[in-house]
Amino acid sequence: MGILIKNGTIVTASGRVTGDVYCDEGTVAAIGVNLERRGAKDRVIDASGQYVMPGAVDPHVHLALPFMGTVSADDFEAGTACALAGGTTTVIDFVIPSRGVSLLEGLREWDAKAKGAVSDYAYHMSVTGWGESTAEEMRAVVREKGIPSFKVFMAYKGAIMVDDHELYQVMKAAAGLGAVVMVHAENGDAVFNLQRELVAAGKTEPKYHAASRPSPIEGEATGRALMIARLHGTTAYIVHMTCRESVEALARAKAAGQHCYGETCPQYLLLDDSVYEKPNFEGAPFVMSPPIRPRAGGHQDALWAHLGSGILSAVGTDHCPFTIEQKRMGKDDFTKIPNGGTGIEERLALLYTSGVCEGRISLERWVDVVSTSPARIFGLYPRKGSIAPGADADIVVWDPAGERTISARTHRSKCDRNIFEGFKVKGKPSYVIAGGRVQFDNGDLKVERGAGRFVRRESAGAPAPGMRAVPA
Ligand code: URP
Numbered sequence: 001m002g003i004l005i006k007n008g009t010i011v012t013a014s015g016r017v018t019g020d021v022y023c024d025e026g027t028v029a030a031i032g033v034n035l036e037r038r039g040a041k042d043r044v045i046d047a048s049g050q051y052v053m054p055g056a057v058d059p060h061v062h063l064a065l066p067f068m069g070t071v072s073a074d075d076f077e078a079g080t081a082c083a084l085a086g087g088t089t090t091v092i093d094f095v096i097p098s099r100g101v102s103l104l105e106g107l108r109e110w111d112a113k114a115k116g117a118v119s120d121y122a123y124h125m126s127v128t129g130w131g132e133s134t135a136e137e138m139r140a141v142v143r144e145k146g147i148p149s150f151k152v153f154m155a156y157k158g159a160i161m162v163d164d165h166e167l168y169q170v171m172k173a174a175a176g177l178g179a180v181v182m183v184h185a186e187n188g189d190a191v192f193n194l195q196r197e198l199v200a201a202g203k204t205e206p207k208y209h210a211a212s213r214p215s216p217i218e219g220e221a222t223g224r225a226l227m228i229a230r231l232h233g234t235t236a237y238i239v240h241m242t243c244r245e246s247v248e249a250l251a252r253a254k255a256a257g258q259h260c261y262g263e264t265c266p267q268y269l270l271l272d273d274s275v276y277e278k279p280n281f282e283g284a285p286f287v288m289s290p291p292i293r294p295r296a297g298g299h300q301d302a303l304w305a306h307l308g309s310g311i312l313s314a315v316g317t318d319h320c321p322f323t324i325e326q327k328r329m330g331k332d333d334f335t336k337i338p339n340g341g342t343g344i345e346e347r348l349a350l351l352y353t354s355g356v357c358e359g360r361i362s363l364e365r366w367v368d369v370v371s372t373s374p375a376r377i378f379g380l381y382p383r384k385g386s387i388a389p390g391a392d393a394d395i396v397v398w399d400p401a402g403e404r405t406i407s408a409r410t411h412r413s414k415c416d417r418n419i420f421e422g423f424k425v426k427g428k429p430s431y432v433i434a435g436g437r438v439q440f441d442n443g444d445l446k447v448e449r450g451a452g453r454f455v456r457r458e459s460a461g462a463p464a465p466g467m468r469a470v471p472a
């Protein structure tokens, strides 16, 4: 059965046009005007007054992640269902082998978990240590497993943090493979010291999480990671950027001709550190790393400016929720609160409301940062992130007149808190088509456990049009 989407405003990262899209056998078959059904059973969707955009790609999620003594609350089935309901048709999760566990063993673990996925998914591979076989395993991960993006954590000392020697080796090996290295950029040794000092002073409540990771901690690590990447000619992608210091380091690297990328997340654009002042441990759902920043530093404004200018390339979610019960592991010591929050279902609506409706970014740039740019950077484009003949039929019909209030009472996540609780958002998906099937139909989510496919990637890090591939 084909799907004919009629009379919508087709919006891509590069422009908009009114027309029709016909999908058949899981791919986009035709784009034009006055298209007709090709089969008697074809479904026709009237998209008049609505936007027709490529399904969004979330480049940063953690589903069923074992972390800080517990496991993130949304598994692959729940997390990808949330994603679809919000207009995201592909997610990229991080395989994170515990330190000392091989990359390929980690991958087997993740494959078992991902069997329940209801949307398409891919992986980034985290390297959490350096041993004799790591370089060879990285080669196998890229060439045999179709995963050309790696991740390192410069924080979480004593767990998954890499030191500078390990960072150097990963960057060097990735450069040889033409792979991207994603970086959680915080100076983990400095965080460790600040945490010890705060706890020793009896400062154990959630708000001290933010005090233990001030913005220079992130700015320093971002600069260091970018310089080590520059040393080797590695394409670096700095994840979840939150502050002025780190985006300025990224801007400097780009100005010097370095091929690198930056990502931010809705929580860093929209929230401020007053969330940590909530009474009764209700600041804990906002405990994530890096933390949410104060308004006073101009961090949120800097992120918006750099998102508009193109210095920041993508908006992911870092969706890694923990229930309040899980967060209570750190009720007497903020360093034991599992780090992470929600976002996978709300990303598009939050960015549409505060970005497009409030005039900070164009409609096309919105499509770019939530879909096309992550697809392009991580080697999914043009199969994902585009509406073009031959692309996967992953399409969102977006109703700009839709409105809702975000709440943990109505979200689909298994988490009992939502960090955007009470936000009134404009715009919502009316239809979400993934893999050529209508999976979300005006609030009705119809998913099939295990229907999501692993998307193998041949390469990553391709420069966007007009961007230099090789440093000047
Ligand atoms: O607090 C966060 N961000 N939790 C998820 C793990 C990570 O650092 O991305």
Ligand code: ZN
Residues within 6 Å of the ligand: 184, 239, 240, 289, 290
């Ligand atoms: Zn991180």
Ligand code: ZN
Residues within 6 Å of the ligand: 060, 061, 062, 318, 320
């Ligand atoms: Zn993350």
